[in-house]
Amino acid sequence: MVDELLAVRTRSADETRALGAALAGSCVGGDLIVLTGDLGAGKTAFTQGFAAALGVEAAVTSPTFTLAHRYEGSLVVHHLDVYRLEDLSEVIDLGLSELLDDDAVTLIEWGEAIAPALPSSYLQVRLELGDAEDERRVAFEAVGPRWEGRIRGAQDHLVSAGAGRC
Numbered sequence: 001m002v003d004e005l006l007a008v009r010t011r012s013a014d015e016t017r018a019l020g021a022a023l024a025g026s027c028v029g030g031d032l033i034v035l036t037g038d039l040g041a042g043k044t045a046f047t048q049g050f051a052a053a054l055g056v057e058a059a060v061t062s063p064t065f066t067l068a069h070r071y072e073g074s075l076v077v078h079h080l081d082v083y084r085l086e087d088l089s090e091v092i093d094l095g096l097s098e099l100l101d102d103d104a105v106t107l108i109e110w111g112e113a114i115a116p117a118l119p120s121s122y123l124q125v126r127l128e129l130g131d132a133e134d135e136r137r138v139a140f141e142a143v144g145p146r147w148e149g150r151i152r153g154a155q156d157h158l159v160s161a162g163a164g165r166c
């Protein structure tokens with residue numbers, strides 16, 4: 001079951017990056033974040049802010065063709081994009097369970113496509129286009145028990161990183 005905990009509006013890619021950065025402060029090793037939303041919704045922008053907040057200095061680019069990038073920060077950041085996966089069995093080749101270790105956080109763009117292969121608890125971040133051109137609605141949805149309390153605890157911080165609730 002997916003439970004929407006909070007939705008925040010952003011008005012630019014930088015605000016979406018700031019929102020990603022604000023979430024990073026609530027993350028611990030072993031966390032999994034699934035990013036869902038159409039092409040251009042801001043999944044990569046969100047990841048860029050998230051990784052920068054963990055001290056990643058490398059430029060974070062879309063792993064669409066390479067499937068997975070690994071960055072070193074205060075935690076290791078695994079950034080995956082499974083848009084091009086044709087078969088769920090290919091997920092096994094990604095070694096997802098090995099990525100989800102205690103020293104790393106993992107973000108997966110289009111991760112909902114591989115939901116059957118995901119663990120029982122993760123945070124889903126749903127990015128949708130808003131009414132204005134540069135506006136996005138970013139919803140935080142908990143799958144399993146691990147996230148509700150943490151998002152509630154961080155909600156003021158998240159709301160002020162963006163442009164308010166929506």
Ligand code: ADP
Pocket residue numbers: 010011012013014015016037038039040041042043044045046062109133134135136
């Ligand atoms: P995705 O990974 O979901 O395909 P990207 O993060 O690569 O999306 O691209 C988002 C695009 O939308 C970028 O060109 C960015 O500049 C633009 N953009 C405009 N407004 C926003 C916003 N509020 N949040 C995120 N990206 C935005």
Ligand code: MG
Pocket residue numbers: 043044062081109
């Ligand atoms: Mg992307």
